[in-house]
Amino acid sequence: MFDPVVLKMLGRGLLESIYMTLVSTAFAYVLGLPLGIALVVTDKEGIYPKETFNWILGLIINLLRSIPFLILLIMVIPITRAIVGTTIGTNATIVPLVIAAAPFIARLVESSLKEVDKGVIEAAQSMGASTMRIIFKVMLPEARPSLVVGAAIAVTTILSYSAMAGFVAGGGLGDIAIRYGYDRYQTDIMLVTVALLVLIVQVLQEVGMKLARVSDKRK
Secondary structure (H helix, E strand, C coil): CHHHHHHHHHHHHHHHHHHHHHHHHHHHHHHHHHHHHHEEEEEECCCCCCCHHHHHHHHHHHHHHCCCCHHHHHHHHHHHHHCCCCCCHHEEEHHHHHHHHHHHHHHHHHHHCCCHHHHHHHHHCCCCCCHHHHHHHHHEEEEEEEEHHHHHHHHHHHHHHHHHHHHHHHCCCCCCCCCHHHHCCCCHHHHHHHHHHHHHHHHHHHHHHHHHHCCCCCC
């Protein structure tokens, strides 16, 4: 059904999708993890309450999360061009992926950290532990399994975003699906790209769930 040229193209698209997803996830966590921690710590019931700051930060995150990815993709074109020098290809797609994913990850991190038993945090506070020590020695270790599950969810979400980037020649399997499956009505290529995306999702989810089970010290 497929000649060597098409198979090579699909292989390259697969690698590009994985590359965009993993690199974008890494950069998004560099931004999203501190934001999520800040949301929890500065909450009115947090260990360092700053209600005004928390409200403003939450508002910014919610505004960014409410923008559909395709619209965001177009909105940040000037930023993308300034950072990577182009608006097409895998490296260009990473910029809007990070901007879109960071607020989502911040909320995932916030949810995970809020699951930590307050009694453990209060015990650390009673022993005179500093805010930073509580964050890195108590909250993050206690929330590790939930954080790993959140990371698996984030990776698969970013993968779906990367597929949508095909509408602006963003590279990867999404680009192939649109150029061949949609524009040229080659349904066979469309089905293969969908199957490959599903396969990536399943693998990433399985790896994430296994890591979560391993990191759960309660079991």
